[in-house]
Amino acid sequence: MRADAQRNYDRLLEVAREVVTENGAEASLRDVARRADVGLGTLYRHFPTREALLEALLREDVDRLTAEAVDLETSRAPDEALLTWLRGCVALNHEYRGISGLLSAALEDPESALYDSCMALHDIGERLLQRAHTAGVARPDIDGTDLFALVGALAWLYDQPAFAPRADHLVDFIAGAIAP
Incomplete structure (x- = not known):
């Protein structure tokens, strides 16, 4: 170029x-x-397209979040690493209102420019969850797909005027339910 x-x-x-x-x-x-x-x-x-711009913008942030999560895998206790990953994903989704659907769709579309980045973020989340399962500090009935769905749901709260003031509390509440 x-x-x-x-x-x-x-x-x-x-x-x-x-x-x-x-x-x-x-x-x-x-x-x-x-x-x-x-x-x-x-x-x-x-x-x-708008999607191409958003994908380029998000890919950098998703890759950064994934790299941070890889570091968490060895530097933090299993429950702390998992919840830090969860909060980081929610924060990214909240920072760019309205992108949760784009990130979720990218997981289902190998042709998406975000597919590899989203899969890597999903996979490290699943590894952190498995590590927390092994340590007995996460609910055994939650899988990586559940985590990704919760990220989207929790990010949605910040965009709702009625829930926005309570969103941090609700993120903490749900995080506590994942790794009590």
Whole structure:
């Protein structure tokens, strides 16, 4: 990629992170281009669809969260590692309102640009859960798919005006039910 094209790509991702954090997954692509000081055509050359932009934006964060979880696997007690992973996943979903469905769909679509990243995050969550099962500090009737579903459900709470003030409490409550 040419240097100017790389700068535009990096700038678009930087601005997209801000805009999506402010406005959620349905943020205006026109606003992203305007704030990045590039034309809409430049945005679409790099990211032909909204999903492509969100996937590029999320892949970096999902990969970072996965790497942190791999470190947790050896540096923290099983229950603490599992709950830290859970809270990190919920925080990522909350940071970018409206992306839970995209992440869940990516698990079912090997053609998705997010598939590998989401599978890695799912797999490390499942390993952390298995480690907690082995240590006897997690409910034996929960599996990795249940955890991923709970992440989406818990992130949804933050987007609901009636529940948002209680969302942290409810995340703690559910976390306590997983690893009592």
